[in-house]
Structures are given as C-alpha cells and as structure tokens.
C-alpha cells in the first residue's frame with residue numbers, strides 16, 4: 071500500500087510542505103529514494119533501516135520506493151529520517167495510516183532509534199500552525215524552539231518506539247506545555263561590554279552613538295590595542311532591544327543554520343558576529359549544498375564586525391555590497407535562488423598601516439608609502455561608500471587610562487538612541503533609518519537651510535566631495551540632528567558630520 075507522511079523542506083528561512091510517499095511492492099528487496107534528495111537524505115536509507123530494526127520491527131523483504139514530493143523542491147538534511155521510517159511502517163502494514171493524519175513530522179534517527187535534533191523547527195512550527203495540523207512531532211531537543219509558534223500541539227518522543235506507541239494511541243504522549251517566550255525576550259543583556267568600561271575615546275564613543283541612532287556602518291582605524299574591538303562589542307548594548315517580531319526573524323535564521331543554543335530557543339538580543347578574515351566565502355555569505363545562512367544572515371538585525379578588514383579577501387568584500395544595499399542575500403543554486411535576510415550594521419576595524427603604528431607618537435612606523443597605499447587600497451571605493459562614518463581611534467597610554475574616570479553607561483546612551491530612532495520613524499515611516507535614505511528620500515527628509523547649503527558647498531570645495539560623499543555627510547548630519555531632537559539640520563550638525571567623513575585615513 072501507498073503511505074503518505076507530511077513533513078517540510080526549508081527554502082531560505084521558510085518551511086514548505088513536503089509529502090513523503092512510501093510504496094512497498096514485490097520485487098528486489100531494497101529502499102530507493104527519489105524526488106531530489108541530496109547528501110544526508112540519501113543516507114537516510116541506512117539510518118532508517120537500522121533504527122526500525124533496532125526498534126524490534128521485522129521488515130518483510132520488499133522493494134520500497136520513497137518519493138519526496140514536490141519533486142522540484144530540493145530536500146536536504148537528516149530530518150526526513152523520521153517521516154520515511156513512519157511511511158515505511160505504514161506501507162508494510164505495521165502501523166495504521168490513521169495514525170499519521172493531521173500530524174507533521176521531522177527528526178533525524180540514530181541507529182538505535184533515538185530521535186535527534188534537526189535545524190529549522192521554528193519555520194516548521196509556523197507552517198504547521200498555519201496549515202491547520204493538529205500535532206507537530208519533533209525531536210525533544212527542539213521542543214522549546216517549537217513552542218515559539220503557539221497554538222499547535224507539540225509532541226516530542228525520545229525514540230521511534232515511543233512514537234509508534236503514541237501513534238497507535240496505546241501510550242499517548244502529552245503535548246508540551248506552552249512556554250512563555252517573554253522570559254527569553256525581556257531584559258536579555260547583550261553579551262558585549264558596557265560603554266562605561268571604555269575610558270576616554272570620547273570621539274569614537276560619539277561615533278558609536280550616531281551609528282546606533284541612524285543605523286549607519288562604521289570604520290575604525292587605529293593601532294593595535296587602542297580599543298577598537300572593545301568599542302565594537304559595545305554597540306549591541308546601545309541599540310534598541312529587539313521587538314518580538316524581529317526576535318522571531320532572527321531566531322528563524324539561527325534555527326535554519328542549526329545555531330540555536332539549547333535551552334534558549336529565542337534569540338532575544340541583537341546578534342554580534344565577528345568572523346575571522348580567513349572565513350570562507352560560503353561561511354560569510356551563505357550557501358553550500360544544503361544552503362545555510364552565512365555570517366551576514368546570522369548578523370541579521372545586529373552587528374557584523376569585520377576586524378582587520380583589509381585582510382579579508384577582495385571577493386569576500388565585494389559580495390558584501392549586495393546585502394549592504396538590499397538587506398538580504400540571494401544564493402543561486404542550479405535552477406532556483408534562495409533568499410536569506412541580512413540586514414546588519416557593518417562595523418569594520420583596521421590598522422592605519424601594515425605594521426599598525428602609523429600616527430602613534432610612541433612607536434615608529436616602518437612601512438613604506440607604497441606598502442601603506444597598497445594596504446589601504448584593499449578596501450574598494452564602492453564598499454567604503456557604504457560606510458558613512460570613518461573614525462580614528464588613537465592609542466591611549468595605559469598610565470592615562472588608569473587615571474580616567476568611568477564613562478556614561480550603555481543604558482543611558484541607549485535612551486538617546488531610542489529617542490532618535492523614534493523621530494526617524496515618525497518622519498520617514500517605520501523601519502526607514504537615516505542610513506538608508508538615498509536621493510529622493512534625502513531631499514524629502516533631510517533638506518538643508520541656506521547656511522547649511524553654503525557650508526556644504528565650502529566643505530565640498532575644500533575637501534573635494536563627490537556627490538556620494540555629499541549624501542553620506544547629509545545622512546550622518548540627519549542623525550546628529552535627530553539625536554539633538556532637532557527637525558532642522560543646522561550648521562553644527564553638518565560640521566560634526568563632515569568631521570566623521572574626513573576623520574579616518576581610508577577615504
């Protein structure tokens with residue numbers, strides 16, 4: 071007989087319904103999987119036969135065909151083990167078909183029949199609820215994650231045998247109690263540091279506040295040990311808290327990537343991702359045969375920190391431009407393309423020169439002008455154009471550091487950031503931050519006074535601004551004005567913005 075089991079395939083961060091059809095017929099014994107299975111799915115055969123055998127179920131010698139439909143949707147990963155095993159049991163008459171009705175299954179099988187965790191349970195739970203399934207059956211370790219999509223009964227059997235008893239109705243398992251996700255959302259402190267612990271560096275701290283308020287990208291340059299990494303790590307703590315919707319979005323990305331920490335199913339604070347410069351292209355952007363989100367997507371709604379940015383490969387930096395513009399990445403594979411969200415803020419750090427000491431009064435830089443310009447030219451113009459603020463972070467001698475008082479706390483800076491974001495929302499509509507204003511939007515929301523226009527003309531003449539530079543300065547000035555609670559961009563706001571444009575050494 072033909073058995074049908076409902077499961078899912080992941081496409082980007084969304085789950086699509088998939089039906090596993092299993093047919094057992096007389097013929098050469100064996101198990102064949104068709105319907106665009108990849109890698110781990112093909113190995114399901116071995117895991118399923120072992121798990122079923124170890125559950126004490128004897129399989130008659132039949133020719134078994136497993137079809138994953140629709141055939142044009144690629145199926146990857148090990149989560150098909152469980153639906154395939156159940157389809158097999160029904161097809162061979164070991165389990166009545168009614169047991170499968172209205173239930174959605176996913177899970178990997180260990181050879182001994184234990185049900186092991188899989189990625190993408192949150193998207194599956196969202197689909198199960200929307201499509202009116204009565205029960206979602208998933209691995210126990212993914213239980214909390216599924217509880218983020220309330221309104222669907224979630225059952226988490228430990229083994230295939232437990233599940234069979236449940237489906238037979240003989241030893242039913244109780245659905246999980248609904249978890250209160252608020253416990254993971256509220257008050258989760260970002261893991262970075264607190265600005266209060268960064269002494270001095272007022273200029274860089276001011277840059278961070280502007281970056282947080284307007285959603286801008288930032289480049290910091292300075293010698294080793296000047297505090298660039300420390301400053302970057304403070305940024306999540308001065309950004310507004312994630313809303314529940316944002317948090318679910320971020321969680322879905324991390325779920326599909328298989329990167330949710332156990333016991334903490336909801337990503338409740340802004341991500342801070344700091345990939346090393348040797349990270350592969352796929353690790354950064356995403357991809358692979360089972361397309362997984364890369365660092366740019368794991369940083370969605372948070373920070374992508376690229377330390378020593380000139381060391382990243384040129385191609386890696388070039389591909390960053392797309393998500394920086396559009397807020398998502400498109401991964402093309404064979405006939406289809408998959409979209410992952412990637413709306414992050416870029417914070418980059420670099421040394422002023424290959425040895426790191428140019429401009430440091432206490433050290434001697436031995437780099438030749440050619441070496442310095444070669445180092446700096448690794449950052450292309452179009453990438454630099456997406457970075458609105460460039461700031462130099464000078465070294466602070468340790469004896470000076472010791473004497474400096476504690477600074478303002480991240481929480482207090484965040485208060486101003488939230489105020490500035492509220493102004494932007496009221497003026498530009500929800501979700502449109504100053505960093506994303508271009509052309510027409512700038513004209514509509516960031517008009518200059520007569521004095522302002524004169525100042526920009528003068529600065530442009532002296533500093534040789536391109537049209538793009540001009541836009542960047544105005545975007546930053548818009549944020550400075552918002553932080554000051556001013557609807558009008560006045561000359562002080564512009565002057566500060568110009569300074570952040572010409573401050574760094576990478577132009």
Ligand SMILES: Nc1ncnc2c1ncn2[C@@H]1O[C@H](COP(=O)(O)OP(=O)(O)OP(=O)(O)O)[C@@H](O)[C@H]1O
Nearest residue numbers: 267268269270271293294295296297298299300301
């Ligand atoms: N302004 C500061 N206030 C307090 N501590 C500081 C400050 N600057 C640096 N430090 C201390 O120095 C250490 C090194 O700073 P950090 O790693 O941020 O420097 P960096 O600029 O990122 O250096 P590199 O270029 O080598 O990556 C920090 O862990 C911190 O303990």
Ligand SMILES: [Mg+2]
Nearest residue numbers: 298299300377
């Ligand atoms: Mg560092």
Ligand SMILES: [Zn+2]
Nearest residue numbers: 423425435437
């Ligand atoms: Zn040098």
